[in-house]
Amino acid sequence: MTFDSLRSPAIYLRQMLGTVPHEETLQEYETWWEKAGQAISHSIDRAGTPWLRMFDPLGKRVDEILYPPEYWQMLKRGYQAGVIWRAFEERSLLPSYLLGYVTSFYDPGLYCPYTVSLSTAAPLDKYGSENLKARFLPQMLRKDEAAWQGATWMTEIKGGSDLGAAVETVAKPAGDKWLLNGEKYFSSNVGAELAVVAARPEGAPENVRGLALFLLPKYREDGHLNYFIRRIKDKIGTRSVPTGEVELKNSEAYLLGKPEWGIYLILEVLNLSRVANSIASVALAQRAMSDALNYAEGRTAFGKPVIEHPLLRKQFEDRFAALQAAFALGWESVQLLNEVWRETPPYSDRYHLFRLVAHFAKYWTAEFAAQTSKWAMEVYGGIGTLAEYHVERWLREAMILQIWEGTPHRQILDGLEVMQRKAAHRLLFQHLAPMADSQRLQEMTRQVEKHLVLSAEAKEAQAEKLFQDLAQFTASALLRKMQK
Ligand SMILES: Cc1cc2nc3c(=O)[nH]c(=O)nc-3n(C[C@H](O)[C@H](O)[C@H](O)COP(=O)(O)OP(=O)(O)OC[C@H]3O[C@@H](n4cnc5c(N)ncnc54)[C@H](O)[C@@H]3O)c2cc1C
Structure with missing residues (x-):
């Protein structure tokens, strides 16, 4: 796999996954972003906060958000491509998260409306009364211009x-x-x-x-x-x-x-959006690297393009490998969620395994996105700080991906809880055994068991290092499986 795959989300997905469902749809969607979508997206970003019209001219409360018409065109493109309806028609989340990946390569913020719409339609479908479903669900699954959105x-x-x-x-x-x-x-x-x-x-x-x-x-x-x-x-x-x-x-x-069941349902909503956040973070990191690559190939210093200098070349290679590991982790959270998203309480062991992997994925990929977008700005040197070249945007977007859907602290503590209460680390180690380095697996097992008998105070205080080690170990093992 070469650095060139960084330039296209659809190509990167194919290279990482081999077979990609609805590949043609993804390619068409990417082409639309290249031709029209990204210019709209950049101008929405530069325009800043949209206006709120609270009253109509006669004083009636209307609470309308005033984006330019092109915004609605951009927003509807993803709904029409099937970011919501495919999940229900095909009973699979994979098309939705793949479309989310392509969306986030161009605009990680736009993936939010799609995610929260999915996170509204899914509990409505699972837990709504027949009346409620008949009233609202068909509207959310429309394929025409009338995108009904959730939150x-x-x-x-x-x-x-x-x-x-x-x-x-x-x-x-x-x-x-x-x-x-x-x-x-x-x-x-x-x-x-x-x-x-x-x-x-x-x-x-x-x-x-x-x-x-x-x-x-x-x-x-x-x-x-x-x-x-x-x-x-x-x-x-x-x-x-x-x-x-x-x-x-x-x-x-x-x-x-x-x-x-309220708290379980709230967690189910968060499951869908934490996985989406992981996908968005990996796509954002790919985008930041793609921009950095284009710039480093064109910019000359000390007689050659900066990409050809050993130090920068090595940074690209390391980050390219780290992107693949982050992708493997994020994608595993998609696949496990796809197995368990129809479950209702009480949940299976597979669900608890999913939760642990999703906490790793949310934490690790968002951190990777923030670090990678910061690094991409550095590759641009001084002009990286100028708004007109867009690369600074990826860092601003990445900082929000770290916080919403639960901060890094929350992921670590919730991950710790699912290990303590559901022994999810044992499920994880069984899951990874066929693909992980066996000595490393034994070391990780010992590290977790030792951690879980610490005092309550020490368990929390020292959890970050354990969580990082586990996330990295999981990502490496999953990448190994993906590359086989
Ligand atoms: C742009 C944006 C959009 C958002 N959209 C939505 C939305 O649509 N719906 C929605 O429900 N929420 C939304 N959020 C809110 C988001 O989910 C919260 O910001 C996030 O969960 C953190 O909550 P908080 O900001 O209140 O921080 P707090 O909960 O007040 O936490 C403050 C700090 O303390 C840390 N902390 C808290 N408890 C512990 C602990 N036990 N141990 C260690 N550290 C701890 C936190 O990690 C954080 O760093 C949005 C946030 C942003 C930035």
Whole structure:
């Protein structure tokens, strides 16, 4: 495999995976991005925060987000290509994540609307009543121009990591629906036709077990707005998705699943988006490397293109190998999720294995994306810092990929929890045994078992090193399997 594969996401996918479902669709989609999409995407990024029109001229609350028309064209292209509908028609997540990879090579922020739409349609399909599904699901799976979008709103002003303590939105039963009151502080894809929202049914415990998941339409049954956008956030990156603050005022909502399953359903929503985040991070890293490669081949210093200098060449080689390992890890999280995403509680061991791999993938790939985009800026030298050449954009985008869907701390601590409570490390070692170096496998087994008997304080304090070693070991073993 040569550096040239860096220049095209579709080619890179083929080289890494061998057979790629819907390869022609991916290529067409990439061609569209080359010809039209990336110019739109760059101008949306440069334009900054979109405007919010809160009232119509007669004073009626409308809460419309004002992007230029080309934005909607760019957004709809992915929906039409099948980033949502294929998952339900084909009962497979692979096409969706492959399209997400190509999207993120050009615009990692735009992959957010697709991801949160998938993370809305999936629990609606699994846990919604027949009535609810008949009312909303066909709209979300349309293949025409009318993209119905979803969103996933959990975080409130008091924090996103400790949802059990921070969610203050209350749900009151009202006939066949519920009325929600509260505020969501980070609400991406704000303006969506539907959202899944974490709220606490009145009287439920004041901890994470007291949360339930609700489906919230944009409009009430009487046609009035059902949620209100207080403002749109001015963000450093991911500007292709509007992130707002949302007010819920007696907002009509529908319970998904059993109330006591709330936290499991919230985690299922996060599973889909953490895997998407991993795919987006690898694609972003590929893009940053591709830009760095183009520049390093053209820029001359000390009598030859900078790529030909041994130090820079070696950096490219090492990072190219690291990209493949990150890809193998991210792709394994896709494949395992594809096996378990239809499960409902209580879950199988395969699900717990998936969760551990997904925590590694979210953590490792996002870190790799941030480091690689920083390095790509350095390869550009001074002009890397200039907005007009776009390479600085990848670092701004990467910084958000590290934080949303759970910070690195959250991934480490949740990974530790699934090892402690479900012995997921043993499932992992069994899974990797056929492809891993056996001596290294034994060393890792000993390292984890030793860690898990430390005091509670030491277990958390020393978890990062263990997590890094495990993620790297897992990625290397998976790459070995992929290369066979
Ligand atoms: C652009 C953007 C869009 C977003 N969109 C959405 C959205 O659509 N829906 C949604 O629900 N959320 C969204 N979020 C919120 C995101 O999920 C949270 O920012 C994230 O989960 C972290 O929560 P927090 O920002 O409240 O940080 P906090 O939870 O307040 O944490 C602050 C710091 O403390 C660390 N920390 C917390 N607990 C521990 C611990 N036990 N041990 C060690 N360190 C700890 C955290 O890792 C972090 O570094 C979005 C965020 C951004 C930036």
